[in-house]
Amino acid sequence: MVNVGLRAYIWHQKSTEEQIAREFWTLKHSTYQGYRDYVSNCKEHGFPEQQVLQVQRRPSSAGGPSVAASEYSVSSMASLTSQVPTAYSFAGMQHILEDNEVRVTVLKFGHLSSDLLAYGSQDGVVRVAGLGETCTVHHVLKQHQRAISDLDWSLDNTFLLSAGLEGSVTMWMAATGQLLRIFLTTSPACCAKFHLVNQNLIISGTESGVLQVFNCSTGKLALTQALTGSGNTSGLSCSAMAVSNNLLYVADNRGCIYTLRCDIKNGMLQALVLLTRTPAPNGKLSETASLVYSPYSSTARGQALLMSSLDGSVSLFKLADAAAGRLELVSNCEVPRAARKIRATFCPKVHITEPEYIVMGGEDTSVYIYDISKPSQGPLVVNQLQGHMAPVVDVSWSYNEALLASCDCDGAVIVWKREQSH
Numbered sequence: 001m002v003n004v005g006l007r008a009y010i011w012h013q014k015s016t017e018e019q020i021a022r023e024f025w026t027l028k029h030s031t032y033q034g035y036r037d038y039v040s041n042c043k044e045h046g047f048p049e050q051q052v053l054q055v056q057r058r059p060s061s062a063g064g065p066s067v068a069a070s071e072y073s074v075s076s077m078a079s080l081t082s083q084v085p086t087a088y089s090f091a092g093m094q095h096i097l098e099d100n101e102v103r104v105t106v107l108k109f110g111h112l113s114s115d116l117l118a119y120g121s122q123d124g125v126v127r128v129a130g131l132g133e134t135c136t137v138h139h140v141l142k143q144h145q146r147a148i149s150d151l152d153w154s155l156d157n158t159f160l161l162s163a164g165l166e167g168s169v170t171m172w173m174a175a176t177g178q179l180l181r182i183f184l185t186t187s188p189a190c191c192a193k194f195h196l197v198n199q200n201l202i203i204s205g206t207e208s209g210v211l212q213v214f215n216c217s218t219g220k221l222a223l224t225q226a227l228t229g230s231g232n233t234s235g236l237s238c239s240a241m242a243v244s245n246n247l248l249y250v251a252d253n254r255g256c257i258y259t260l261r262c263d264i265k266n267g268m269l270q271a272l273v274l275l276t277r278t279p280a281p282n283g284k285l286s287e288t289a290s291l292v293y294s295p296y297s298s299t300a301r302g303q304a305l306l307m308s309s310l311d312g313s314v315s316l317f318k319l320a321d322a323a324a325g326r327l328e329l330v331s332n333c334e335v336p337r338a339a340r341k342i343r344a345t346f347c348p349k350v351h352i353t354e355p356e357y358i359v360m361g362g363e364d365t366s367v368y369i370y371d372i373s374k375p376s377q378g379p380l381v382v383n384q385l386q387g388h389m390a391p392v393v394d395v396s397w398s399y400n401e402a403l404l405a406s407c408d409c410d411g412a413v414i415v416w417k418r419e420q421s422h
Contacts, residue, residue, distance in 0.1 A: 087350040088357065088369050088383050091417045094403060095135035099127065100411030105147050106343075106394050107407045110157040114398035116174075117405055118160055119413055120148025126162045128174060131403070131415060139177030143170050150191045150241075154199050159216075161202060163189035169204045171216060183214045183221075191241040191250075195262065201269055205238025205250055211260075213269055225272045227258055240291035242305060247325060248272065251288035255280030255309055257317070259325030275325030278317065281332045286311035290343035298349070299356040299373045300330045306358060308344040312337035314372060314379065316356065331356070331375040338363050340409075343394045348401035357382065359404065361392025367406045367416070387414055 102122040110116035115131045124144030129137045144164030152161040159180070160172045165188040171181040187208035195201040195213075201222065202214045213223040227236050227250065240251040248260045257278040263270040280286070286309040297304035300318030305327065307315045316331040344360035347369060355373035362368055367385040374380070390410035397404055404416045 087354075087418075088347065089419050090383075090385060090404075091419050093387060093414055094417040095131055095415040097127075097129060097135060097137070097413040097415075098411065099137060100125075100413075102411055103390075103393070103409040104407035104411055104413055105149065106151050107405055107413060108151045108153065108396050109398045109403075109405065110153045110174075111155050112399055113157055114400040114403055116153075116157060117396075117413075117415070118151050118153070118174075119405075119407055120144075120151055120162055121411065122147045124148060124164055124166070126151070126160070126172070128160065128177065129413075135415070139172075139174075141170075141172055141177055141179075143179060143182065144168065146188070149189060150193075152193050154194050155196075159194075161192050161194060163192040163204060165189065165207075167206075169202060169214070171202070181214075181216065181219050183212075183219065185212055186210050186224075190238050193241050193243050195269075196243050196245055197262070198264055198269070203241065203243070203248060205241050207237045209236035209238060209252065211238065211250065211272060213272070222269055223272060225260075227252060228274070239288040240307070242291045242293040244293045244295070244303065247275075247322070249291060249293065249305055251291040251307055253287040254285040255288055255307075255313075257291070257305065257307065257327060259327065261325065276327065278327045281313060281315045281329055284309070284311060284313060286313065287341075289338075289341040290345070292345050294346045296349075296352065297330075297346070297356060298352055298354060304330070306344060306346055308342065308360060310338065310341060314344055314358065314360075314370070316372060331372050333370070333372050333375050333379040335360070335368075335370065335379055336362060336364070338391070340391065340393060342392070345395060345397065348397060359395050359397075361388075361395060361406060361408070363391045365390055365392060365408065367392055367395060367404075385416055388412060 100121050104119050104121050107119035117129045120126045124146055126141040127137050128139040146165040148162055149165055150163040157174055160174045162170045167185050167188050169183040169189050169192045173180055185204055185206050187206045189204050190207055192204040200216045204212045209227040211225045215222045237253045238250050239253050242249045246262045250258045259275045261273040261275055289308045289310055292306045294304045303319040305317040312335050314333050314335055317327040318330050320326045320328040342361050344358050347357035347359050355371045357369055357371055359369045365388040368381055369383040370379040371382050372379050388408040390408040392406050392408045395406045402418050407413045
């Protein structure tokens with residue numbers, strides 16, 4: 001029985017501003033009264049049949065503070081309009097790392113390994129953690145003076161690459177945490193990758209719109225090339241980067257994608273040849289948050305690029321002509337606009353004919369799995385992981401696709417475990 005008198009008394013104790021704020025309160029386009037009606041209906045008739053997992057929080061083995069499980073009770077639920085695909089249901093949290101006091105900006109699992117995770121933070125520190133029965137931070141790498149903008153592993157996980165906004169790219173020995181090389185860039189380093197064919201080459205993209213290629217063995221600069229586009233190119237910067245064999249994809253701060261061919265002869269990079277410049281989808285000039293390459297996309301029916309932008313747009317491109325580097329827009333959806341860069345990535349595929357699923361964080365502290373295969377209907381939320389206490393900015397899948405890592409602005413890293421059947 002609802003105590004109407006008590007509720008009215010509490011309501012009238014609120015200030016006028018608080019009462020107005022309550023009237024304008026919304027949750028996914030539902031009003032506060034609609035929310036109360038929904039809760040009342042659930043109390044009377046029971047909750048809808050959805051997957052709701054109450055997960056006990058495990059204390060961080062990395063020395064982070066422990067928080068009561070009630071503070072981190074997690075709901076992993078489907079949208080009210082769809083069922084959670086079995087492949088994307090989760091058993092809960094596997095590990096929680098809270099050894100950061102500042103925002104974690106980027107994280108990435110190692111190649112061919114599911115127990116190696118690196119993550120960088122706003123204060124320029126990179127941590128390398130081992131994920132087993134317990135989670136242990138093996139190395140705390142300190143060299144950068146500003147935020148970590150990107151991380152990349154060599155194919156055998158021997159080396160770890162970190163890019164910092166102070167204007168340097170650093171190469172570390174992953175097993176020992178030893179500092180091997182510091183490559184100075186012309187301006188803040190926004191992204192950096194190992195070349196897939198020749199791992200002795202490092203490609204970095206800078207805030208000034210310059211691509212720099214370094215030789216890992218000698219530490220010397222091998223090549224420099226500036227991004228060029230149509231019209232005014234002043235203020236152009238490299239925001240994100242993806243690599244596939246001999247092709248390099250670079251996205252700028254206006255939402256354009258540059259496809260370049262890496263001409264390598266006798267192991268040496270001879271030139272970066274600009275093949276095409278793909279304009280921003282729908283003419284929206286918004287800064288790119290992430291750019292990810294996939295060798296196969298069911299929606300694109302072939303090689304594809306996934307790009308997320310600061311204005312909330314998520315775009316899927318297919319590689320229509322590999323020789324010419326020509327990209328075609330396949331899907332463009334809008335997710336809630338963010339106040340910061342929020343990276344997106346492809347979800348693992350169970351079958352090549354299944355819809356296109358992606359995963360990304362959100363300003364509302366959730367991790368979302370979207371179906372973007374039907375752009376006319378917009379992105380469909382097929383699962384939502386709740387457990388973070390601050391906006392989620394990056395996600396990464398493990399090699400065996402059993403674990404999903406996510407990081408937030410409060411410095412927490414959560415490793416989610418998929419159902420054991422996967």
